[in-house]
Amino acid sequence: MFKHKNYLPYPLKIKKKDLKMAKYIITQFGGPAGELGAALRYFSQSFNMPTKEGRELLMTIAAEEFSHNEMICEMVHQLTKDATIDELKSHDLISLYTEHGKGIYPSDSFGNPFTATYIASTGDILADLSEDMAAEEKARATYEHLIDLTDDEDLIKPLLFLRQREIVHFERFKELYNQYKKGL
Amino acid sequence: MLLDFNQTLFDIEEGYIKGNSFKNLYNKYKNYKEGIPKITNDSEALLTDIMMLDFTINDLYLYTLTHKDDQETKDIMKKYIELYNKDFKLYNEKIESLDYIGGKYV
Secondary structure (H helix, E strand, O other), X not given: OOOOOOOOOOOOOOOOOOHHHHHHHOHHHHOOXXXXXXXXXXXXXXXXXXXXXXXXXXXXXXXXXXXXXXXXXXXXXXXXXXXXXXXXXXXXXXXXXXXXXXXXXXXXXXXXXXXXXXXXXXXXXXXHHHHHHHHHHHHHHHHHXXXXXXXXXXXXXXXXXXHHHHHHHHHHHHHHHHHHHXXX | OOOOOOOOEXXXXXXXXXXXXXXXXXXXXXXXXXXXXXXXXXXXXXXXXXXXXXXXXXXXXXXXXXXOOOHHHHHHHHHHHHHHHHHHHHHHHHOOOOOOOOOOOO
């Protein structure tokens, strides 16, 4: 089961409105390397892990990824909440506004909606864990791209935090993969 | 509230700020400097302690799932869970509820 706590994994105090960055950062919610896909991927795959520890590792990382979704959505909210219609128009966000107002919607930076085709669950533990490692690397790369696109410290620091989590998760998946490969 | 950490782990504050409790896994990106926003009052300070503890417990827990014989890390984690429960209860009683029952980390 899941239990929500009323605090974020990492504090966010974004002072400057930045619609361009909001448009890019949303991909880490609903894009192909995003946190929603990560959470659903590990959650779905966890049921097929052959040990209690393996299943728990995937489920616990899935829960953490859900909390990262909360961070990404809060970042987008703080970046856009004070935007005017004219500002949305000037940043090519008016189509998104038409569909969703200032609501948060899982999409990539082009506005394409989240799709479960971003994730796999093959029933093969080594194939799934290989995908998980690749997914963590892709998410790390995307966070690096996002960091490169801004000079706002209020954004860079939480993005650095999230990038580092991908590195830790990669290592834990790799350890589990090696254990299963060796035959437990 | 901080405990002494061993050779393999950052202290709790540094690990939290970096997003990684494990010295051998830490991977810096370019010359960017990590950090958390400035804490402005006592409530925020207590909440930050709770967030740091929550983060560290989770990070150590993930580690123990692939290193099940590492009793030292499990013992450190248990001490952090005790501290977390204490701070969580204090915040719920003195400031506001952090979950729907003001309950404990399990």
